[in-house]
Amino acid sequence: MVVTSPVHIEAELLARRRHADHLFELEFRVNRAVAGARPGQFVMLGPIGELALDPFLCRPFSIYRADGEKLSLLVAVVGRGTRLLLEIEPPARLGMLGPLGNGFRVPAAAREIVLVAGGLGVAPLAFLAERLARQGRSVLLVVGVRSAAGLPPLRWLVERGVQVEVASEDGSRGRRGTAIDVLGRLLAGRQLPADSTYLAGCGPRAMLQALHRLTKQRGWQVEVSLENRMACGTGACLGCTLQLAGGENARVCREGPVFAAGEVFL
Ligand SMILES: Cc1cc2nc3c(=O)[nH]c(=O)nc-3n(C[C@H](O)[C@H](O)[C@H](O)COP(=O)(O)OP(=O)(O)OC[C@H]3O[C@@H](n4cnc5c(N)ncnc54)[C@H](O)[C@@H]3O)c2cc1C
């Protein structure tokens, strides 16, 4: 595996596309070091110059697409930092540190790939799905949202050969239910061999725990990508530390954000 060291750059914001009321895609021109990110890695993003003092800290975002020297993030308005970031009009320059974190570790032998996203968890999994489909692997991506209004564009993945199933809690798009309900129905009766099947999930912690419960008896390799509040993103401040199932501590930004599901949940 090629490991790219994180670098601090001024990324050029090329475009800001609104996909839903509170959901935007930010497209940047970056350098090769950042564009060489692996799926599951993230960047810390923040304003530069005078604006950088308020809010003071950069915010972490998963890489959603990377192609050549272009990189996109899918950003939802959550609080003050994201609201201010999304008010910046392109063209503009923003501070970016990355790529950070470990990324997904898909075994070379895995041919059947099942990815489960809850809400914004779709960002790193879309990137992973696209890369794996490009390698000719069979990829099923289940995307769970409350309603169709929260969905990012998914057609580009379908065009690249990814099987996309949408689960909406209000039934406004795809199958009614949560991502885990729909996954359970899709997996029922399917005999996926342990040595060539890989699953990954990203989304709310309760969803990841349900994914672990649903799959732990099957012998598949399952990874989950976690989130926590982050200050430095590089392992220095310990602010993102959480306790794993075995009692040991891990920094989400450094040892993660991707962990084996069995490391996180009993
Ligand atoms: C590895 C990683 C990848 C991420 N990828 C994405 C992504 O692709 N797209 C995206 O939109 N967001 C992503 N996030 C979350 C994003 O970083 C936060 O939404 C953002 O930092 C919020 O900043 P803010 O100033 O707007 O909100 P704040 O004002 O800082 O917080 C607003 C509210 O959101 C809560 N909150 C903020 N950050 C988090 C968090 N990380 N986990 C749980 N609760 C939180 C706060 O407790 C508070 O209640 C990711 C986070 C991590 C750690």
Ligand code: FES
């Ligand atoms: S954010 Fe500082 S150690 Fe993880």
